[in-house]
Amino acid sequence: MAQNEMHISFSGLSQNEGFARMVAGSFAMQLNPTIEELSDIRTAVSEAVTNAIIHGYENKPGTVYMDCYLNDNEFTAVIRDEGSGIEDISLARQPFYTSKPELERSGMGFTVMEAFMDTLEVASEPGKGTVVTLKKKIGQDQSQ
Numbered sequence: 314m315a316q317n318e319m320h321i322s323f324s325g326l327s328q329n330e331g332f333a334r335m336v337a338g339s340f341a342m343q344l345n346p347t348i349e350e351l352s353d354i355r356t357a358v359s360e361a362v363t364n365a366i367i368h369g370y371e372n373k374p375g376t377v378y379m380d381c382y383l384n385d386n387e388f389t390a391v392i393r394d395e396g397s398g399i400e401d402i403s404l405a406r407q408p409f410y411t412s413k414p415e416l417e418r419s420g421m422g423f424t425v426m427e428a429f430m431d432t433l434e435v436a437s438e439p440g441k442g443t444v445v446t447l448k449k450k451i452g453q454d455q456s457q
Contacts, residue, residue: 325375353429361392369396399437
């Protein structure tokens, strides 16, 4: 399959998390994923978008950008915000770490993304925003 791409932006509102999840899943359907693979993509995208809204924009006005790519049998989602950024990415990626304990956040967002996708890359600059890149190969034998 030749490369295909899709780019959208939407308001950083919690109600748009489901929209992003649906759009990413619909786009990935072109690769004929299993129900489990599709669920993995939707869950990881949901976590990344939720992080952008809650941590990036802290529920203040902002725009979330989502770019999705299909290349051969690989799905890639790039979720970007122009929010507060992450001071310490390695700390933020630790299981159970949360910068918002008062919101009863589990601190498992990056851990969930890593568990459901083949690769997770995080780039961030305090005061400028964060870019999360998620990749998953579709149709791979997961029993290895």
